[in-house]
Amino acid sequence: MPKLKINGMLIEVEKGTSVLQAAEMLGVEIPRFCYHDKLSVPANCRMCLVELKNAPKPVASCAIEAGEGMDITTNSEMIQKARKGVMEMMLINHPLDCPICDQGGECDLQDQSYGYGFDRSRYQETKRAVKDKDIGPLIKTVMTRCIQCTRCIRFGEEIAGTADLGLLNRGEDVEIGTFVEKAVSSELSGNMIDICPVGALTSKPYAFTARPWELKKTETIDVHDAVGSNIRVDTKGGEVMRILPRLHEGVNEEWISDKTRFAYDGLKKNRLDVPYVRSKTTGKLEKAKWSEALTSVAEAMRATSPDKIAAFSGDLADVDSVVALKDLMISLGSPHIECRTDGMRIDPSTRAGYIFNSGIAGIEEADSLLLIGTNPKMEAALVNARIRKTWLNKRLPISLIGEPVDLPYPYEHLGTTAQDIEKYTVKDSQKPMIIVGDQIFSRTDALALHAVCRDLAEKIGCIQDDWNGFNVLHRHAGRVGALDVGFVSAAPIKTEEMDVVYLLNSDEENIINNCNKNAFVIYQGHHGDLGAHRADVILPAATYTEKNALYVNTEGRVQMTRQAVFPVGEAKEDWKIIRALSEELGKTLPYNSLLALRARITEEWAHFAEIDVCPQEEWGQFGVTGVLLKSGFKNTIDHYYMTNVICRASKTMRACVDKFYPKKTKTKIKKAA
């Protein structure tokens, strides 16, 4: 472990640490443009120059490894001068159009020019101009602002695994581009906006809508997939202006997927803002008061025998409202509750059987990986990024059973059927890992499949004292939480026989299509989509940016959303609606505040008391040995950008579908009547 001195302060760092990182540990700030924690080190911006004693000239601190006995000075006059020189060079061809640049106020170049820039330019010649590139509907480019740090290129190459951008030509003509005017097609492309230290790559949907200093920042989590990325929601005047990632090494590092980042305009479109009740005379949905809507729901429920009432919770349902709904259904005496609305029959008896046991960060420890019936690129882009990172670090052998898909790492395709699972063997693996897509449990042989996966995990050694490599990758943010609180029924619900159907954020096609024609359907949710279209009563609810609610990600990590804006119109937070309904039904739920509800939840399920902890669950029995179907696994997500009601309402996501899936554009948006 080398010891070195930085500005007279002694520090001992691990071998391989760069001088810049060592300085950061000491709290010494070194300016930089091209260096980024998560990317490789090209050392081409030269902004991080420091003085190394006995070295003939300044050295780039990002690229020089901390060595024994080094004596570094970061603030000498010589260094100031050197950095000023670098800054002057950088500004030669920079347009200095900060007043009309979206990066203004949060720009590395702007900030650092306060420290190292001159107050006037000595450059008399014509500045160069670079043609802007069209790289798709998400990223706006102003290439003249580019300082060629190459972060975006390295991000595409190293993290996303889609090398679309490159550094072309040389010298004065050098520019970043795709050369063939190709859209950057990656589920993670939006992160290039964050890592761009200047205003060359900015968000297209966010362009010219707000300045960073007028935004209110709320730290919350994302619900577009089951990863539960940590995000920051920036709002202005009660409107979500943009969504940015928050650093969380365990979940999303510092990236978020494009759906998370750009689907926010869906939060403002096609919203249910007042209750609706279907008129008995005209058969059309009409605006109603909350009291009318709740009364009509209560009447319908009272008039129905409890075993004819069913409740379904959907992709985006939070734990609080699911628990409230469960309590309500129990008090009504109905056993028909279900969160596995896509027909998934995964065995919920053992928690370790349906969560991502190793944790997302645990992927980096694995030394062999088997993917079963999943396309992580579509289902959880950040899990996919983590797999790619692991593959880059140690080239672990990766196999896939299921539909062959395009992934940013090589894999061996072993087959498509459940029978192929048993054939899988792995050699010399200390920490083998299996990732099972939750969609395979939508088949009729789900329990048998579950048992087969369990047996395989035990056979190849996934289950050790300090390692559990059996992972289920979920697609929906609401699923694990609902499974945790037992929002499931023992036998599949015969939806067609139900007289009253309560849809909590559920827009699943097969449920809605299976509903009896005469069934009374209640839809509680926030978007006028499939569920609202079929509903007899619509109870408008809040989206994930509008409520404080618990969600559990695929790892079983309990996380909390924070209210960033108020619900639109008369919409209410989900658990409050159910609480109000229970009162209307004369079966008042015993909690009047969110705190009381949380106390109720943690009393029965203790793990909800701890927020943001990746659980270590006991291994146990699950699944039932049985006959496996011969048919192959199918992937359900064929449109990355259209997976829930929020993205289906988003114009940005629509533009992405048109751009990236030009042949498959199949619209599913239906307006509420």
Place this chain on the structure above:
Amino acid sequence: MKPKFEPNADYQPKDFSFKSQKKVKDILANYPSNQARSGIMPLLDLAQRQEGWISRVAMDCIAEAVGQPPIKVYEVATFYTMYNLAPVGKYLVQLCTTTPCWLCGSAAIIEAVETHLEIKVGESTKDGLFTLLEVECLGACVNAPMVQINDNYYEDLTAESIVSILTALAAGKKPSIGSQTKRVGSMALSGPTSLEKQAKKAGVGS
């Protein structure tokens, strides 16, 4: 200035394949299989020798051969000036006009070439034989002025000698390469001024 890479230009051909797959294999065999991208530069050279220039499809073809995304090949090809990314004549005449050559009269050489071929710098002759380019120093300043035509240097030029070289090339002959004034290597015109013994031993310069 060389013409820039225009991936969507009309002159870009639709397809490309290497005439000799064996040569491709031999080149790739020089590098470990996980470092195949090192083969990009020699393969670009091979493609250029085959076609005279490197088309976009050729780059895509090379990208596939080395298992890299096409952009990685574009990056390399656009960085180096010796790759021709647009069609050029059979003979690429690269005239040096940097200071030493210019002091020794490169302006007159350019004028002579332009008059002889009836083209301007940066243009190609109609018969597709010659393309004339003005380039920066090629490192043969001792024998300035000089020109590089394809792989060969012609040095100690005069307006007459460059025209005779071009005429000979047009006629399919092979004019003598190197100094046109029979200078040996880069020796001073008056004979060796240093390393005299060695020169004597080698029998040059007298």
